[in-house]
Amino acid sequence: KAGVTQTPRYLIKTRGQQVTLSCSPISGHRSVSWYQQTPGQGLQFLFEYFSETQRNKGNFPGRFSGRQFSNSRSEMNVSTLELGDSALYLCASSFGNVQGVYEQYFGPGTRLTVT
Amino acid sequence: AQTVTQSQPEMSVQEAETVTLSCTYDTSENNYYLFWYKQPPSRQMILVIRQEAYKQQNATENRFSVNFQKAAKSFSLKISDSQLGDTAMYFCAFKEYSGAGSYQLTFGKGTKLSVIP
Numbered sequence A: 001k002a003g004v005t006q007t008p009r010y011l012i013k014t015r016g017q018q019v020t021l022s023c024s025p026i027s028g029h030r031s032v033s034w035y036q037q038t039p040g041q042g043l044q045f046l047f048e049y050f051s052e053t054q055r056n057k058g059n060f061p062g063r064f065s066g067r068q069f070s071n072s073r074s075e076m077n078v079s080t081l082e083l084g085d086s087a088l089y090l091c092a093s094s095f096g097n098v099q100g101v102y103e104q105y106f107g108p109g110t111r112l113t114v115t
Numbered sequence B: 001a002q003t004v005t006q007s008q009p010e011m012s013v014q015e016a017e018t019v020t021l022s023c024t025y026d027t028s029e030n031n032y033y034l035f036w037y038k039q040p041p042s043r044q045m046i047l048v049i050r051q052e053a054y055k056q057q058n059a060t061e062n063r064f065s066v067n068f069q070k071a072a073k074s075f076s077l078k079i080s081d082s083q084l085g086d087t088a089m090y091f092c093a094f095k096e097y098s099g100a101g102s103y104q105l106t107f108g109k110g111t112k113l114s115v116i117p
Helices: none
Strands: A005-007 A010-013 A019-024 A031-038 A042-050 A053-057 A064-068 A074-078 A087-094 A110-114 B003-005 B010-014 B019-021 B024-026 B033-039 B046-052 B064-069 B074-079 B088-099 B102-107 B111-116
Touching: A005 A087, A010 A019, A019 A087, A019 A110, A031 A074, A031 B102, A042 A064, A042 B102, A053 A064, A053 B088, A053 B102, A074 A087, B003 B088, B003 B102, B010 B019, B019 B111, B024 B074, B033 B064, B033 B074, B046 B064, B046 B074, B074 B088
Parallel strands: A010 A110, B010 B111
Antiparallel strands: A005 A019, A019 A074, A031 A042, A031 A087, A042 A053, A064 A074, A087 A110, B003 B024, B019 B074, B033 B046, B033 B088, B064 B074, B088 B102, B088 B111
16 A cells, blocks of 8 residues: 655745645545644644544644645645745644544655745 | 653664663543654654553564553653664654544654664
8 A cells, every 4th residue: 555645855945935735645544634844843733634624723824724635635835935934844644533543654744945 | 732752862772782762741631642653864754653541551563662651651662672774763742632533643852863883
């Protein structure tokens, strides 16, 4: 079974631009979560989507948004990029609704650099 | 919100030796799940081991085992017969229920483990 895939793997943007990152979960997984990883703040939860609905959101400004499609693929968008948005963005998928199954499986991440 | 603390920013171990990584957490929940994830230089986050809080038996996965002390809110990872491929950042994570059927992982800051030949 294929793992979680994220595209693109690397991205360089300038301040003020916007960016869209994509995540394809493991087949059968309906939950997709996004995390931001920086050296200073570590891993921080952004949001989770399940069946095309945002089910949970972390403490990030409204510039960070996302969506999920009917095939469970998810996109994350960051508008008006700031230097501090430079980070590794990780996507994780899980079944999301299977009792007793709680593991999240991570993709390889998208390295975003804002200049 | 729950907190997860990894008090050892960096550790090193000789190849074939045993090393223990520490993790403590704070929660008022009774039923929860804990995980150790490994992130090698490739940046791919890999699940190493999981522990259900309601299980008294410590989880084991080949060379990896945990020492789960629920009363002390401690969840340490023991790596036996360390191999060069174990060199990575190790993150302790707590599964937190956020309502509406949603769960999120709260991570510690990580421990950078270096296995020395």
